[in-house]
Each structure stands twice: as structure tokens, then as C-alpha cells.
């Protein structure tokens with residue numbers, strides 16, 4: 001059950017979704033993505049559209065309130081978020097203030113697809129690194145802090161490289177920490193991609209059809225070992241000084257995606273790009289289920305456009321096998337080719353009705 005009050009354009013809401021597929025339809029601007037954003041906010045504690053707190057609060061309200069009961073784990077949990085225009089955000093987990101944000105994030109896991117995620121297929125490597133890093137943070141409790149250590153050292157080194165008067169010794173003082181943390185980050189990404197690769201290629205083949213093979217590979221800037229990173233930092237030191245930033249290290253890694261052995265970014269069609277991203281998300285769902293023992297909630301914003309009828313059908317077949325609770329929005333419910341386990345909701349001007 002989700003209750004919302006004062007969130008975006010949503011009318012006061014008591015939303016009781018079905019256990020499996022929830023199809024949310026309505027016209028453009030009705031509030032479908034707002035509803036999905038409310039659900040996602042309860043898991044991620046941030047807007048997937050990058051909106052600030054003020055933008056989330058309804059224009060006629062001073063506060064927004066989200067309240068949900070999540071079942072499916074060992075015991076149900078109650079989540080409550082209150083957003084005010086001037087006060088701090090107030091969080092409650094099972095009627096108490098949560099001790100840390102990681103406890104919150106462990107309580108509810110979600111996998112999200114929204115139109116901006118198409119950048120995973122067509123954007124730069126930073127998008128794909130972020131995709132890997134967010135997943136690693138969910139399955140490995142210390143990955144986030146190791147990555148933060150690496151990024152902090154990298155920022156400090158780059159700041160010094162931009163200062164003409166900086167001592168070389170001070171710049172190089174960061175190399176040891178960059179090599180050590182960088183090797184941990186790179187190895188974790190390499191292992192994750194090994195685990196993801198068969199799942200992504202299978203999901204892509206199942207939806208798109210088998211005669212267009214997708215290749216998925218870790219493309220590190222430097223081999224992820226302490227020795228290799230140390231060496232790369234040493235040998236490119238003069239160049240780093242000249243360009244004013246550190247070129248080599250896992251901050252240059254990529255998750256390479258190839259179709260017919262050509263880079264998918266500049267080569268794929270729109271439908272292929274969308275299918276690649278959906279395959280990445282399906283693989284993420286599968287892996288998180290295996291690692292956490294729970295199927296994450298799947299949120300799909302405007303998922304079906306650009307996929308033809310048969311690929312749409314196959315995508316929903318793949319999802320049916322995943323189990324789990326799914327929320328998906330569409331302007332065209334007839335494109336959602338699901339017959340079973342489906343509850344439909346209509347959104348009109350912020351009002352959600354079953």
C-alpha cells in the first residue's frame with residue numbers, strides 16, 4: 001500500500017497495487033511518471049529525474065508525504081518520508097528514525113528503467129560506470145566506500161595537477177592510494193561484468209531475436225591490478241602534468257557493448273538501443289535477486305515505445321519469468337501484451353483509479 005499527499009500533481013492517494021504486473025496508463029502529463037517517481041523515491045530517497053525537493057512538493061502544498069508498506073521480505077516494513085520546503089527531510093522506518101541510509105537501502109531494492117536510461121546505450125562511458133557502481137554498492141557493503149576513497153584521491157591529485165606551482169612529490173603522494181583502491185574497484189567491476197554478461201546477452205537474444213548477437217565486455221583503461229595502475233600513473237606522469245588531469249585508472253573504464261561486433265553506441269537502431277538497456281536492467285534484476293534472495297521491485301517508465309509488437313510480447317514473457325512486482329507506465333495500454341497477473345490503473349490529472 002502506498003499513500004501520497006502533496007507529491008507533485010498527485011491527488012491524495014491510497015494506492016493498493018497487485019502482487020505482479022501493475023499497468024499505469026493515462027495521457028501525456030497525467031501524472032504516471034510522478035506516481036512511479038513517488039514509489040522510486042521511497043527506495044532510492046532521490047528523484048530519478050534529478051528533481052530537487054521543492055519540485056517534488058505539490059505546487060499548492062508545503063509538505064509532501066509518502067508512506068508505504070513493503071511486504072515480500074521476511075517481515076513487512078513501513079517506510080515514511082516527509083518532505084518540507086524549509087525543514088529537513090524526515091524519514092521513518094518501522095516508525096523509528098533509521099540509523100543509517102544503508103539500512104534504508106537494504107530494506108527495499110528497486111530496479112528502474114526510465115527514458116533517460118537510454119543513455120546507457122548511446123551515452124558516454126560514465127553512464128555505464130555509474131550503472132555498474134550503483135549495482136556493486138547494493139551487493140557489496142564496502143564497495144561504495146572504496147570507490148569514494150578512489151574518487152577523493154583522484155580529485156585531490158587533479159587539483160594539484162592544475163596548480164602550476166604544485167610540487168611533483170605531493171602529486172605522486174596520491175599514486176599509492178589510487179593504485180590500491182583503483183585495483184579493488186576495477187576487479188569488482190570485472191567480476192560483476194563476468195556475472196552480468198551471460199544474463200545480458202541471453203535477455204537481449206530472447207527479446208530481440210538470436211541473429212543479432214550482443215557482445216558485452218569489460219573495457220578497462222588500465223588492467224585492474226595495483227602494479228599495472230602504479231605503472232600507468234608513473235609512465236603518464238609527465239603527460240598528466242601537461243594536461244592537468246590524471247588520464248589512467250578505473251575512472252576511464254567502460255562496459256563495452258557491441259552488435260555484430262561493431263560498437264552499439266553509433267551502430268544500433270533505436271529499438272536495439274532500447275532492447276540493450278532493457279537487457280541490462282533484466283540482468284540487474286536477475287543478479288540482485290540471486291545475491292539478496294529477494295526479487296527487487298521493477299519500475300518501467302514508458303517502456304514499450306519503439307519496440308515492435310513481437311519484441312514487446314517477448315520482453316513481457318521474459319519479465320513474467322522473473323517473478324516480482326512490476327510497475328509500468330504507458331500512454332498505450334494495448335501495447336502492454338500481458339494477459340495474466342495484471343492490474344490496470346488509470347491516471348487522470350493526478351487522480352489514480354483502478
Ligand SMILES: Nc1ncnc2c1ncn2[C@@H]1O[C@H](COP(=O)(O)OP(=O)(O)OP(=O)(O)O)[C@@H](O)[C@H]1O
Nearest residue numbers: 008009028029030031032033034055056057058059
Ligand atoms: N511539484 C509539482 N506540483 C504540481 N504539479 C506538478 C509538479 N511537478 C510536476 N507537475 C505536473 O505533473 C505533470 C507531469 O506529470 P508526469 O511527468 O507524471 O506525466 P506523465 O503522465 O508521465 O506524462 P507522459 O506520458 O508525457 O510522460 C505536469 O502536468 C506537471 O505540470
Ligand SMILES: [Mg+2]
Nearest residue numbers: 032033301302
Ligand atoms: Mg511520463
